Amino acid sequence: MIHFLHRSQILPISTEESWTFFSDPKNLAAITPDLMNFKITGGAERSIYPGQIVSYTVRPFAGMKMNWVTEITHVKEKKYFVDEQRFGPYSFWHHKHFFNPVRNGIEIEDIIHYKLPYGTFGNLFHSIIAKQLKEIFDYRKEKLNEIFGKL
Template structure:
């Protein structure tokens, strides 16, 4: 079984409270998702983030393919972190941790995603060509969109790393 991990970090000149207010509102996920992915929330965006929350949406990760994705918010420590886990969707495993940490002049947001691709060897072959490339595009878009919304720290860092196990 091949597992993958994506780690992304980005710093912004905003308060941890402002970062949390943005991230804790499920409606904002549409803002930071590329338009070409056809992201639409179906349910679960009617209140701020809480443990046990189920969010259902559709997404088109590749042209001509739309899928339903259901995530559950499994852990929340207000102002610090939350975890969403796929309950139904395109991945065999999707476990996404979102962290917020105060840094000099602002906040650092960190994402750590552990995921597994379905379809055995075919999924592993598709990872570098399709899946990893798509995740890179999504996080590149997200980085640019967050900079548009919040600016960037002058000495802030931006990182995106992939690992496999």
């Protein structure tokens, strides 16, 4: 089963400022909860581009270390980009990031489609995973408000 998560947030910054921040893979660590122990292990030397491979380690459950590799598959500068998991904790991960200009700022929009591993057995844990994803994006919202302010 494919699951879906949609989040959006308005920040009081320009399109240029938002793109500069979000197109730098190194900034992902700043908006990821510390307890995830998120570390980039490769591929973040430059701003995003189609075909870029970025690798990470995360510890999503009780310190269990996991490797995660994503590919930036689509980029339209200052409009959107897409990252897709190539290896990692999900059977499928497709994350679209949109940057929509609004009055006095920018709307940051995340649309994620994901599938858990292990079929029906894996779906038994969906409520736990969905809660964790919500907490990660709640944390991200708070951190972005700290960094850029609120509208």
